[in-house]
Amino acid sequence: MDNGASSYRRFLDGDDAALNELIRSYSDGLTLYINSITRNICIAEELTEEVFVELCVKRPRFSGKSTFKTWLFAIARHTAIDWLRKAEKNRLVPIDDYYNMADKEDIEREYLKTEQKAQLHKALDRINPDHAQVLYLVYFENFSNSETADIMKKSNRQIENLLYRAKQSLKEELRREGFVYEEL
Numbered sequence: 001m002d003n004g005a006s007s008y009r010r011f012l013d014g015d016d017a018a019l020n021e022l023i024r025s026y027s028d029g030l031t032l033y034i035n036s037i038t039r040n041i042c043i044a045e046e047l048t049e050e051v052f053v054e055l056c057v058k059r060p061r062f063s064g065k066s067t068f069k070t071w072l073f074a075i076a077r078h079t080a081i082d083w084l085r086k087a088e089k090n091r092l093v094p095i096d097d098y099y100n101m102a103d104k105e106d107i108e109r110e111y112l113k114t115e116q117k118a119q120l121h122k123a124l125d126r127i128n129p130d131h132a133q134v135l136y137l138v139y140f141e142n143f144s145n146s147e148t149a150d151i152m153k154k155s156n157r158q159i160e161n162l163l164y165r166a167k168q169s170l171k172e173e174l175r176r177e178g179f180v181y182e183e184l
Contacts, residue, residue, distance in 0.1 A: 004068030012059060023052055026069070029141055030076045036124060036132040037080040047083055051076050070147040073137065077151055123173045131166035138163060 004025065010018035027048055035044035054060065054075065062071055121140075124132040130152075137148045149159045 004072065005062060005064065008055070008062055008068060011055075019052070019056065022055070022072075026072055027052070030073065032121070033073060033133070033136055033141065034076055034080045036136045037077065037129060038084065039125065039129070043083065044080075047079050048076070051079050054079070066147060066150055069141070070143060070150055073141070073143070074151045077133075119177075119179060120170075120174070123170060123177065123179075127166070127169045127173055130162060131169050134159060134162045135166045135170060 004022060007018040007021045007025075011022065030051060031041070031044045031048045034047045035041050038044050038047065051072070060075070062068060066074075124135060133152060134148060137143045137151060138145070143151065145159045145163070146156055148163075149156050152159065154162070
């Protein structure tokens with residue numbers, strides 16, 4: 001059992017401090033992952049809060065079929081996709097699109113820690129959202145291909161193909177900028 005699962009079980013048993021541990025451990029990663037879907041850091045921060053509110057209020061059952069982190073990121077993906085559907089249905093244009101983009105840079109700087117990774121993360125914003133998601137999950141959050149497949153609701157083979165195309169797309173985007181990232 002990983003630490004997230006034990007913290008969640010402690011929270012379900014009444015230990016409110018365990019929820020704080022979960023928030024500290026996963027909020028930055030969830031925010032950046034949701035940002036790769038919504039392309040809006042302010043919305044991503046709000047949706048991250050919604051994920052933790054869902055854990056508090058609905059207290060969904062964690063079955064243990066995957067790691068806690070995989071399960072949590074799947075909830076986050078579902079939350080972000082629901083938001084996108086509602087936004088499209090209501091034809092919302094979030095005003096936050098034009099609001100203080102410095103917040104995004106601060107979170108990236110703190111979470112990614114190095115200039116190369118920050119540049120790589122910014123390049124992810126310019127490629128296909130599915131490509132950005134698969135790269136983010138595999139390389140930034142260190143999910144396995146099968147865990148990524150669970151989160152994105154795809155087969156392992158689809159993830160392998162998507163990952164290959166995503167790397168090619170990212171390499172091309174980085175090449176256009178004159179930047180080469182050695183770990184790809």
